[in-house]
Amino acid sequence: MYVGEDVMDWTGVLARRMGRMKASEIRELLKLLDQPDILSFAGGIPDATLFPTAAYERAMGEALQNPAALQYSVSEGYGPLRAWVADHMISLGVPCGPENIIITSGSQQALDYLGKLLLTPRDTALVGWPTYLGALGAFNACEPRYAPLDPWRNVAPNEMQAEAEAAGGKVKMAYLSPDFANPTGETLDASGRARLLDQARALDIAVIEDGAYQALRYNGEAIPSLQAMDVAEVGGIEASRVIYCGSFSKVLAPGLRVGWVCAASPVIERLVLLKQAADLHSPTLNQIATDRVARELFDTHVAKLRQVYSARRDAMLDALDRHMPEGVTWTRPEGGMFVWVTLPERMDAAEVLAQSLSSERVAFVPGGAFHADGSGRNTLRLSFSCASEAQIAEGMERLGRLLRVQ
Template sequence: MQWQDVLADRTARLKASEIRELLKLLDRPDIISFAGGIPDARLFPDEAFRTAAAEALSAGSAAAALQYSISEGYRPLRDWIAAEMGRNGIDCDADNILITSGSQQALDYLGKLFLSPGDTALVGWPTYLGALGAFNAYEPVYDQLVVNGNQGAADYRARAEGHGGRVKFAYLSADFANPTGETVDLQGREALLDLARDLDIAIIEDAAYQALRYDGAEVPPILALDIARSGGIEHTRTLYCGSFSKTLAPGLRVGWVCGAREVIGRLVLMKQAADLHSATFNQIVTDRVARACFDAHVATIRAAYKARRDAMLAALARHMPGGVTWTRPEGGMFIWVTLPRGMDGATLLARAIEAERVAFVPGRAFYADGSNGNTLRLSFSCADAATIDEGIARLGRLIAHEAA
C-alpha cells in the first residue's frame, strides 16, 4: 500500500511540534529544561481533584459522570464559566459557551469553521505554534497581524485577494502571549477591533494565560471591549478561547469557546461530528474543583510563577552577554530572547544540549514563514530559582562562546 498516494493534499502541511518533541527532555535528569511551557505538576490541587472525583463517582452521581452527555458541555460547568466571564466584563450565559477538549480543540474547530484553501489568517509574528498547527490543515495563507502600526484594511485585503481568497480572522493571545510573554495594550485592542470591523472579519482571542497576571494593570479582554461597542455578545465578532489547563490542570483537557450563539451553534455541530462531547467525568470533576478552590488556587500559582519569572529576569541580567535582549512579561510562563544577528536558535539548541545540558525552544518555529532564526523561547514555570540561575548561566556562557 502506497499510503502517500491516497492521502489528502492537506497532510503535507502537517508537521511534528518541536515543543512536543522537546518535552521528552523533561524526563532526563541531566538536562535543565526551559522548553516546555507547562504548569508545574507539584502545584496541582491534587486533594481537591481526589475529593471531586470521589464525589463524581458516588452512588448518586456515577451514572451521570460515566454516561454520554450533550455536545455543548456539562451545564453546571458552563454556568460557572459564564459567571467567571462576567467577572471579566463579558456578559454572557451558558448558551454562549461550548466546552472543548482543551482550547487546542477550539482552535482546530475555528480553523475548520472559517478557512477555505487560500484564505488568509492574520497572526502574530511570532505566534503560538499550536495555533499554526491547528490552522495548517485548512490550507490558509498567513499574513502578519500588526495591531499598532501602519497596516490598513486595504493592504490586507489586497494581499489576500492576490492569493485567491479573503481575510477570515485575526488570531492572537492578547495577555502574556505564547511565545513572547507580551501583552497587547488597550489601544492595541481597540485598534484591532477597528481593523476587524473594516475587514469584516472575526477575532479569535486565545486567553489561555489571562488569569496569570503577576503585576501591572489588568486590560479588559477583547471580547469585553467588543461587547461594550456592539451592545451585547450576540452582536460581537470576537470568539474567546479559554482553558483550565494553565490554572487547574491540563491533563483533563477541558477548555471552552465563548461567543455569539450563532457561531457557537455551528461549533456544536462540529463537536457532534468529531467526538460527540468532551468527557463527562472530566467536566464534572473540573466544575467541582473550580467551585471549591479556583480563586485560592490561582492566587497560589500566581505567587509561585511570579517568583520564578523574577528569578529568570534577574538571571538573564546577570549572565547574558551584550547583544542579547529579552521581553519582560507581566504574567504568563514565557520570556522571549533575541540573539545577536547571525546566530541561529536551532543550531544553538543542539550545542546547548550537548555542551551545557540545557534546553529551550528555538524561535523560528513560531513564525509562519520560518523567519527570525535568531530567537528562542524560555519557560520559567517548572524550575526553582537555583535551577533557573544555573541554567541561564550555562546558556549565557554558551552564547558568549558562540558569538566570540
C-alpha cells in the first residue's frame, strides 16, 4: 500500500457543517447489547420480542404479489398508507387528507428534511434543555444557534428575535416531543401547550411536534396534540404552523424505517422536493407491508405494548424508590420508554458510566449528550423498554450500590 506526501487530506475539503457532526453516544452504547453480561438501560429501542413478526411475514408475502412493491414509486409515499395515516391523524383530532401526508424513512429522516427546510446557518432553533439527541444531530448539519424552549420562560418575543438577529439569523422553529419526551419521559400539560402555541404565533415560527411516543400512554388523561390544538384554533390544517412527525418504529417495527409527516400542503410539497433529491422515495415494499399490518392490528398491538411496557415502567420506578441514595431524583413518566435521573451536582454521569460498566456491568446514557450546550453532566437517561422486570430490579440495585459510594 502506497503512503506518501500526496495522500489525500480529507480535512481540507470537508464542508464546514461536518465540524458539528458527532457520533451518537446512544448508537455507540447499543454495541454493548452484544455483551451478554451487560444489563443495558441505554438504548431507547422497542423490545424485539414484541414485534408483530407473523403479521409482517404474511404482509410481505402478499405485498410481493403486487409488481409495484419492487418498483420505483412516487416520493409522497404509497397511497393507501398515506390514507391510513390521514385517518389516524383524524382520530387524533387533526382533520386532514392524504395531501397533508408524506411518508419518510422513519421520523429521523423527517427531522433531517425539516432542518434543511427551515434553518439557514445562524438561525435560531428553540429546543428543550435537554432534548432528543437525534434531533440535535439532524439540525446540526444546518448550523443553527440553539436557545431554550420553555413555555414558562418570560422572554418577550421581540427580545428573542433581537437575540437571534444579533447572532446573525432569525428564530425559525421550535422542536419538542410533548408526550413522554425522549430523554426525560416528561409530558407537557395542556396549559403549557397552549402557552407554547401562543409564543410560536407571536414569533411567527414553525413548531415541529415529535409524536414518536404519543401512542404509548400507560396512565393519566390523554392531552390533545399540539397540532390538534392549533388546527382547532386556526380553523384547519392548511392554516396550522405545527408540523407533526409520526413513526411506526416504536409501535410496529423500527427496522423497516417507516414514518410520516402531517402538515399543511405547502410544507408537504416542499418536503417532496427534498425527498426527490435525497432518496426518491421510501421503500415501497416496506410501505405496502406496513399498511397491511397497521390495518390488521395497530390498535390491538398498541394495547399489548402498553400492558408490557407499563409493567416495566412500574418495576423501574419501584426499584429506583428502593435503591437510589439520598440526593438522587428522577421523573415519573405516564408513558413512553424513559426515566430521567438527576444526580447530585458534584457527580459526572459520564464518569459514573465508566465505573458502572467496569464494576457493576450496567449501561445507561449520560445526560450531557441531550443538551445543546453540553450541560447536564449530572443527569442520565434510563430506558425500561427492553429489560425484564427482574433485570430492572437487579440493574437498579447495582446502580444504587455504585451511586452510594460516589
